[in-house]
Amino acid sequence: MACRLADSVFLLKGPHQTLIRSRRIATQCSPGLYYLKWENQLQKGIKHKGHSSSPRNIHIVRPVAVPVAPISEDSAEYRKQLANSYGFRQIGEPLPENVTLKDVIDSLPRKVFEIDDVKAWTSVFISVTSYALGLFMISKAPWYLLPLAWAWTGTAVTGFFVIGHDCAHKSFAKNKLVEDIVGTLAFLPLIYPYEPWRFKHDRHHAKTNMLYEDTAWHPVWKEEFDSSPLLRKAIIYGYGPIRPWMSIAHWLMWHFDLNKFRPNEVKRVKISLACIFAFMGIGWPMIIYKAGILGWIKFWLMPWLGYHFWMSTFTMVHHTAPHIPFKSSNEWNAAQAQLNGTVHCDYPKWIEILCHHINVHIPHHISPRIPSYNLSAAHKSLQENWGKYLNEATWNWRLMKTIMTMCHVYDEKHNYAAFDQLAPEDSKPITLLKKMMPDYA
Numbered sequence: 001m002a003c004r005l006a007d008s009v010f011l012l013k014g015p016h017q018t019l020i021r022s023r024r025i026a027t028q029c030s031p032g033l034y035y036l037k038w039e040n041q042l043q044k045g046i047k048h049k050g051h052s053s054s055p056r057n058i059h060i061v062r063p064v065a066v067p068v069a070p071i072s073e074d075s076a077e078y079r080k081q082l083a084n085s086y087g088f089r090q091i092g093e094p095l096p097e098n099v100t101l102k103d104v105i106d107s108l109p110r111k112v113f114e115i116d117d118v119k120a121w122t123s124v125f126i127s128v129t130s131y132a133l134g135l136f137m138i139s140k141a142p143w144y145l146l147p148l149a150w151a152w153t154g155t156a157v158t159g160f161f162v163i164g165h166d167c168a169h170k171s172f173a174k175n176k177l178v179e180d181i182v183g184t185l186a187f188l189p190l191i192y193p194y195e196p197w198r199f200k201h202d203r204h205h206a207k208t209n210m211l212y213e214d215t216a217w218h219p220v221w222k223e224e225f226d227s228s229p230l231l232r233k234a235i236i237y238g239y240g241p242i243r244p245w246m247s248i249a250h251w252l253m254w255h256f257d258l259n260k261f262r263p264n265e266v267k268r269v270k271i272s273l274a275c276i277f278a279f280m281g282i283g284w285p286m287i288i289y290k291a292g293i294l295g296w297i298k299f300w301l302m303p304w305l306g307y308h309f310w311m312s313t314f315t316m317v318h319h320t321a322p323h324i325p326f327k328s329s330n331e332w333n334a335a336q337a338q339l340n341g342t343v344h345c346d347y348p349k350w351i352e353i354l355c356h357h358i359n360v361h362i363p364h365h366i367s368p369r370i371p372s373y374n375l376s377a378a379h380k381s382l383q384e385n386w387g388k389y390l391n392e393a394t395w396n397w398r399l400m401k402t403i404m405t406m407c408h409v410y411d412e413k414h415n416y417a418a419f420d421q422l423a424p425e426d427s428k429p430i431t432l433l434k435k436m437m438p439d440y441a
Helices: 076-086 101-106 117-140 143-168 176-190 194-206 229-238 247-255 263-319 334-340 349-354 361-366 372-389 397-406 428-436
Strands: 009-012 018-021 024-030 033-038 046-048 051-053 058-061 343-346 391-394 409-411 415-417
Touching: 076 397, 101 334, 101 361, 117 143, 117 176, 117 263, 117 349, 117 372, 143 176, 143 194, 143 263, 143 349, 143 372, 176 194, 176 263, 194 247, 194 263, 229 428, 247 263, 263 343, 263 397, 334 361, 334 372, 343 361, 361 372, 397 428
Parallel strands: 343 391
Antiparallel strands: 009 018, 009 058, 024 033, 046 051, 409 415
């Protein structure tokens, strides 16, 4: 449905001739037509600079219906309007069916796949020093500056995750034993078991946005949503107000249950879990011994919650939008899912540096073997060769509001149905988010 405003004016005739434009509001909109009405009717004349004029001295140029061609859902104009509505910079065109993932990979310069030891260890140096600086700021900051220190430290420790992430994808070092050791150590402060996460994450890359097989966040299933009132309320809060920390639930559910892993994976999973429990059994008591329970909260828990804010936010922005579908395996297309179904999002420069450009995410899904320090060069190549198919955004509140208030329950036709559409009586948290969250893009 397409609508357009038409200018309508009052022409005031008299000693002080003035052209006055009215305020216009829509009264009805039908395909191809837009109707207008006056917000305020002229009843007693118009006063202008101390003079009054009778309505009989006013010539009314009446508004008329303006025909407008409907906007095609395949058009660039439609995608531009949709992008603005959702908080995107660009929504990509659908990728042609005949394009394969190999076609996209082959278009990338070979140098973006090269491992550079100096750059890899520089990223370790950046994360270690920024994390140490964060802990120093926490120790010295007055109480009212602690949130800033926690924000910095939580973002810095997210860089450890990205280093372990590169190690898991075999894009950190040429020596695979070094990668396993560095990855395990990088994940320790996060209480993240390296091998269990690696196994699940590999499946996420192989089955990105596949309805049942993807191990990252799915839309909520309608059957699950309707199964019990208590679970429904928990889901509404989880995918609504506390969604920026939902990765905590994902971490607990996916990485500590041996039954979720194949028999040939269990041995490595047990080793990772032993490392995590050793860190908790030794590191936490040492923190509490030196700084007390409040010190444990101050130095470990709050930065950890900051890390999970970014873990959740990055993940949902990368793969969740009203126009990006989750598809069944028989409909799924690798190139469409990885190039057309993944989102590039720009964040403030300090976040990009501390998190090693993990949000340059489309090339990472084209090939996980691209090291994090080469992602920007790879994305530039994708823009040059496949730019019109890319989904791109700069982080903003409208984008977050769209995800948190619209992208909820799986719907085959529309991709998502919002909680407040399906269960308005239980969806007060979503209604509150719509009122409270800024709409700035």
